[in-house]
Amino acid sequence: MVVSDQGGGTGALVTGMAWSTALGSDLDEVWQALLSGATGVAPVPSAHPLRNDQAAALPDLPMDLDPERRQYELGSRTLRAAVADAGLDVTDPRLRLVVGTSYGSHLDVPPVGLDRWGEVLATGLGMTRRPLMVSTACSAASDAILVGAALIAEGEEDVCVVGGVDVLTQAKRLGHSALGTMSPTALRAFDESHDGTILGEGAAFLVLERARSAQARGARVRGRLSGTGSANDAAGPTAPDPSGDTVVRAVTAALAAADRGTGEVGVLHAHGSGTPVNDDVESRGFARTFTNGAAPVVFATKGAFGHTLGATGALGAVALLLALRDKRVPPVPGLSTVMPGFPLPLPAGAAPLPFTGDVGLSVTLGFGGFTTCLALEVPA
Known part of the structure; x- marks a missing residue:
């Protein structure tokens, strides 16, 4: 719960x-x-x-x-x-x-x-x-x-x-x-x-x-943090609630705060830790959130950086801003055959995957039930 x-x-x-x-x-x-x-x-x-x-x-x-x-x-x-x-x-x-x-x-x-x-x-x-x-x-x-x-x-x-x-x-x-x-x-x-x-x-x-x-001061603008959302399931010290509720709530809260709809999201940087439990939770959460044709491209960087624990959310935010700038995402290291039931497009294989849109999300899952979503945008 x-x-x-x-x-x-x-x-x-x-x-x-x-x-x-x-x-x-x-x-x-x-x-x-x-x-x-x-x-x-x-x-x-x-x-x-x-x-x-x-x-x-x-x-x-x-x-x-x-x-x-x-x-x-x-x-x-x-x-x-x-x-x-x-x-x-x-x-x-x-x-x-x-x-x-x-x-x-x-x-x-x-x-x-x-x-x-x-x-x-x-x-x-x-x-x-x-x-x-x-x-x-x-x-x-x-x-x-x-x-x-x-x-x-x-x-x-x-x-x-x-x-x-x-x-x-x-x-x-x-x-x-x-x-x-x-x-x-x-x-x-x-x-x-x-x-x-x-x-x-x-x-x-x-x-x-x-x-x-x-x-x-005439600063260069790399992007805008337009909304944030967080949730906690209190399910246990390490394993998350398998329903994906916190993913749904954190993403929904961030989009509401940014005054954006799911159909406006072009790209999503996922937690993507590679553990079956976390990957399954994200898959369920994304399936419940992105409905009615909304299908942002998903990518993940832990296969390249390792799971950097408390630093991972900031690394993901930087990667997301660069993806929004270039309108393409890198391949997910180690991904050859997408897990059954994953609801959104993934760059499986060796080539980057292009996308459209100026709105992106970054999702992190932490021990203790902490789930956070950041909504980031770049100038059109």
């Missing part, structure tokens, strides 16, 4: 964005790699028995760096790049940082609290205001974006830097091995042979800005 759901219209403009992924950090180079079907998943050895020794680690961040330091380095460079992309300085006193993670380095190093790492990040960059922290499992980055958008919509802030950071650690790999969520072979989202996920690490940040602020 769904115990809570909410939506909000924002109108916040996206004036900057950046990501750090297993395929690199340059926006367009990584996007072209995705369009070509590349993946950053590779063997990452462990001293412990894992269900799969593969993962998606950053190629230029040494794995022997302790997890806390990796999290700081990853967050610092990505946040700085997003702010620079917006034409701002990271020490601008108007900036409010809202950042999410799942457990970050918390499971592998002496705990300093899930809030302290964000304060260290902001202080290290010379940011003058205390950050807001979000930890809602795999929806953390999406929820950080939602919170930043709400602050702008309610007149509390003019500019927010929002996103997520998560690192690959031994404890997370062991934990997911014990849970049975890891694939023994490969991440194949929405494929008939899907059997689990592969973990990764990454970061992404977006700069959300009030329209009058962006206009006053």
Whole structure:
């Protein structure tokens, strides 16, 4: 049973964005790699028995760096790049940082609290205001974006830097091995042979800005966050409610907040974790939501980036904005035969798939029942 759901219209403009992924950090180079079907998943050895020794680690961040330091380095460079992309300085006193993670380095190093790492990040960059922290499992980055958008919509802030950071650690790999969520072979989202996920690490940040602020300084606009929606099914600590209710409610709330209908959605970035349970929940939720001929193209990037846990929602939002810009989506890595009953078009095979429309959705599913949907648009 769904115990809570909410939506909000924002109108916040996206004036900057950046990501750090297993395929690199340059926006367009990584996007072209995705369009070509590349993946950053590779063997990452462990001293412990894992269900799969593969993962998606950053190629230029040494794995022997302790997890806390990796999290700081990853967050610092990505946040700085997003702010620079917006034409701002990271020490601008108007900036409010809202950042999410799942457990970050918390499971592998002496705990300093899930809030302290964000304060260290902001202080290290010379940011003058205390950050807001979000930890809602795999929806953390999406929820950080939602919170930043709400602050702008309610007149509390003019500019927010929002996103997520998560690192690959031994404890997370062991934990997911014990849970049975890891694939023994490969991440194949929405494929008939899907059997689990592969973990990764990454970061992404977006700069959300009030329209009058962006206009006053002549900022480049990459897109608009037109609506958000969230829901929680409270079904259990890890497995979601199989009915897909939270997907339906989160998507419906985001579209209502954006004043858009399902027929106006051209593209959807799915959670696409590759676990049969999550893929089935998304399939059911999409089938119940997109009716009467509405059929946005669906894509997913975890097969290329790995499942980056608390960072995945921000990475998905950046990928969605690039897809809306180019009007095509990359192939889904590992997808050859679409799972039975999937209701929407998917780019199965090696080639990108074109679409029409200027409205897109990004959906994330997190442990604990957290489901979040972001509605993003680009200028027509």
